[in-house]
Amino acid sequence: MIHNYDSEDKALLAVDCIIFGFDQEELKILLVKRDFEPEKGMWSLMGGFLKRSENLDEAAERILLHLTGINNVYLEQLHSYSKIDRDPVERTVSVAYFALINIEEHNKELIKQYSAQWFNISNAPGLIFDHEMMVKKAISRLRYRTSTVPIGFELLPQKFTMRQLQKMYEAILGEKLDKRNFINKINSLDILRKLDEKDMESSKKGSFLYTFDEQKYKRKAADGFSFKL
Amino acid sequence: MIHNYDSEDKALLAVDCIIFGFDQEELKILLVKRDFEPEKGMWSLMGGFLKRSENLDEAAERILLHLTGINNVYLEQLHSYSKIDRDPVERTVSVAYFALINIEEHNKELIKQYSAQWFNISNAPGLIFDHEMMVKKAISRLRYRTSTVPIGFELLPQKFTMRQLQKMYEAILGEKLDKRNFINKINSLDILRKLDEKDMESSKKGSFLYTFDEQKYKRKAADGFSFKL
DNA sequence: TTAACAAGTGTAATTAAAACACTTATATAT
DNA sequence: ATATATAAGTGTTTTAATTACACTTGTTAA
Numbered sequence: 297m298i299h300n301y302d303s304e305d306k307a308l309l310a311v312d313c314i315i316f317g318f319d320q321e322e323l324k325i326l327l328v329k330r331d332f333e334p335e336k337g338m339w340s341l342m343g344g345f346l347k348r349s350e351n352l353d354e355a356a357e358r359i360l361l362h363l364t365g366i367n368n369v370y371l372e373q374l375h376s377y378s379k380i381d382r383d384p385v386e387r388t389v390s391v392a393y394f395a396l397i398n399i400e401e402h403n404k405e406l407i408k409q410y411s412a413q414w415f416n417i418s419n420a421p422g423l424i425f426d427h428e429m430m431v432k433k434a435i436s437r438l439r440y441r442t443s444t445v446p447i448g449f450e451l452l453p454q455k456f457t458m459r460q461l462q463k464m465y466e467a468i469l470g471e472k473l474d475k476r477n478f479i480n481k482i483n484s485l486d487i488l489r490k491l492d493e494k495d496m497e498s499s500k501k502g503s504f505l506y507t508f509d510e511q512k513y514k515r516k517a518a519d520g521f522s523f524k525l
Numbered sequence: 526m527i528h529n530y531d532s533e534d535k536a537l538l539a540v541d542c543i544i545f546g547f548d549q550e551e552l553k554i555l556l557v558k559r560d561f562e563p564e565k566g567m568w569s570l571m572g573g574f575l576k577r578s579e580n581l582d583e584a585a586e587r588i589l590l591h592l593t594g595i596n597n598v599y600l601e602q603l604h605s606y607s608k609i610d611r612d613p614v615e616r617t618v619s620v621a622y623f624a625l626i627n628i629e630e631h632n633k634e635l636i637k638q639y640s641a642q643w644f645n646i647s648n649a650p651g652l653i654f655d656h657e658m659m660v661k662k663a664i665s666r667l668r669y670r671t672s673t674v675p676i677g678f679e680l681l682p683q684k685f686t687m688r689q690l691q692k693m694y695e696a697i698l699g700e701k702l703d704k705r706n707f708i709n710k711i712n713s714l715d716i717l718r719k720l721d722e723k724d725m726e727s728s729k730k731g732s733f734l735y736t737f738d739e740q741k742y743k744r745k746a747a748d749g750f751s752f753k754l
Numbered sequence: 755t756t757a758a759c760a761a762g763t764g765t766a767a768t769t770a771a772a773a774c775a776c777t778t779a780t781a782t783a784t
Numbered sequence: 785a786t787a788t789a790t791a792a793g794t795g796t797t798t799t800a801a802t803t804a805c806a807c808t809t810g811t812t813a814a
Binding site: 458475500504 | 758759760761762763764
C-alpha cells in the first residue's frame with residue numbers, strides 16, 4: 297500500500313446520470329440545459345456532487361429524484377471519469393450512473409424547471425465535457441444488461457403489450473426482431489403474466505396486456521434459471 | 526445541475542487493484558499484507574491514492590508498476606466503492622481496477638518488499654474493508670470479458686500450448702471444458718498462429734506452441750468479427 | 755358488406771453446441 | 785529391443801437453439 301493520507305490530493309466527486317426512457321417508439325435520454333458557466337447554454341447530463349453524508353448510489357438517487365420527481369428507480373453505476381481537466385473549473389472525478397424510468401411517470405413541471413428535455417438517442421445534441429462518452433458507454437452497457445437481466449420492464453408501464461415489449465427491445469438493441477420468434481422466446485422464459493385485459497389503443501382488435509411476474513422470476517432465478525433474450 | 530462547487534465535500538480517491546495471474550493450474554490474485562494501521566497485518570488489495578497529476582487509469586498503472594515492476598499491462602476499471610465509513614480513517618472513495626499479468630514476469634523481489642503473496646482465488650484469506658466485494662465482482666467481470674474479448678492471453682506466456690490455454694479458461698470460468706470441442710472452437714476463431722516449435726515440458730510427445738495473432742484479430746474485428754468463446 | 759389494420763399463431767430449415775473414444779509420438783523401464 | 789506409460793492430437797454424430805417464413809382472426813369504419 298502506497299501510504300499517503302494527504303489531503304492535498306483530495307478531489308471533488310461528481311455524479312452524472314444517463315436517464316433512459318422509452319416513448320413507445322424510440323429510446324430516449326433526458327438532458328438538461330446548463331444555466332451556469334462553464335458551458336452555459338449547452339446540453340449536459342443531469343449531475344451533482346457527492347455529499348459527505350451519502351454514498352454514490354444515494355447521490356445518484358437524490359439527483360434523479362430532483363430532476364424527475366421519482367424514486368425507486370433502476371440505477372446502475374457505469375464508470376468513473378477522471379481526465380485531469382475534464383471540468384475546467386476544478387479537478388473533478390465524475391461517476392456516471394444510468395437509470396431506467398417509465399417515461400410517463402416523471403414530473404413534467406420539474407424537468408421544465410431544469411430546462412430539461414427528452415432526446416432520441418439517435419439525434420441527441422452535442423454534450424459538454426466527457427458526457428458523450430458516458431452516454432455511449434451507457435447504451436452499450438444497457439444493451440448487455442437488458443439482454444441478460446429482465447430490467448427492460450422498468451422502461452414500460454406496468455401493463456404492456458407484446459408489441460410494446462418488442463419495440464422496446466428493438467429500440468435498445470438497434471435492430472428489428474421477428475415478431476413470432478420474439479413472442480416464442482418471451483413465452484418460453486415464462487416470467488410474464490397474461491392478463492384478461494386488452495389494450496385498445498393500437499388496433500381495432502385490441503392486444504392482450506401482460507405484466508412482468510417478478511416473484512416468479514426470482515423463484516426461477518434462485519433455482520438456477522437465467523434470463524437470456 | 527445541482528450546482529455546488531463546495532470544497533467541503535471533497536473526498537480522498539483511492540485506487541485498489543485486483544491483480545490476476547495464472548500458474549498453469551489455478552487463477553490467482555496478488556495480495557499485500559498491510560504494515561500500517563488500520564487493519565495492520567491483514568491482507569488487502571494493493572492500493573494507493575489518486576494524485577492531482579494523473580487520472581485513474583494512470584494511478585492504477587503506477588500502483589501496479591510499484592508492486593510488480595511491470596508496465597503495459599491489461600488494466601480495466603471495475604467499479605467505485607463509496608460506503609461512507611468504508612475506510613475508518615477518513616472518507617475515501619475507492620475505484621477498483623483489475624489487471625491481468627503473466628505471472629512469470631513480475632518482479633519477485635519487489636513483491637517481497639511489499640509482503641505480497643499470490644493466492645488461489647479458491648482459498649484466498651479474508652480481506653480488509655470492502656476488498657472481498659471487489660474481488661468477487663472482478664472475477665465475475667473477468668469471466669464475462671474473457672469470454673467476449675481475447676484478453677486471456679495476457680495471463681499466459683507469449684508462446685503457449687492449447688492445453689495451457691484450455692486450463693486457463695477452465696480456471697477462469699470455474700468449469701472443465703471438453704478438449705476436442707475447445708480446440709475446434711479456438712481453431713474456428715482463426716486468431717492463433719501455430720508455431721513449428723514444441724513445448725517438451727508437459728509430455729514426451731511434446732505439444733505444439735501457439736501465439737495469439739493480434740494483428741489478424743484486429744483486422745477481423747474491424748471487419749465485423751467478434752470473439753466469442 | 756367489405757376494406758383496412760394490427761394481433762395472433764406454428765413449423766421447417768439452419769446453425770451452433772455438446773457428447774463422445776481411439777490413435778500417435780516419445781521417453782523410460784524392463 | 786520391447787513393452788509400458790503419458791499426454792497430444794484428431795472427427796463425427798446427436799442434440800439443442802436460432803432463424804426464416806405467411807396466413808388467419810377480430811374489429812372498426814367506410
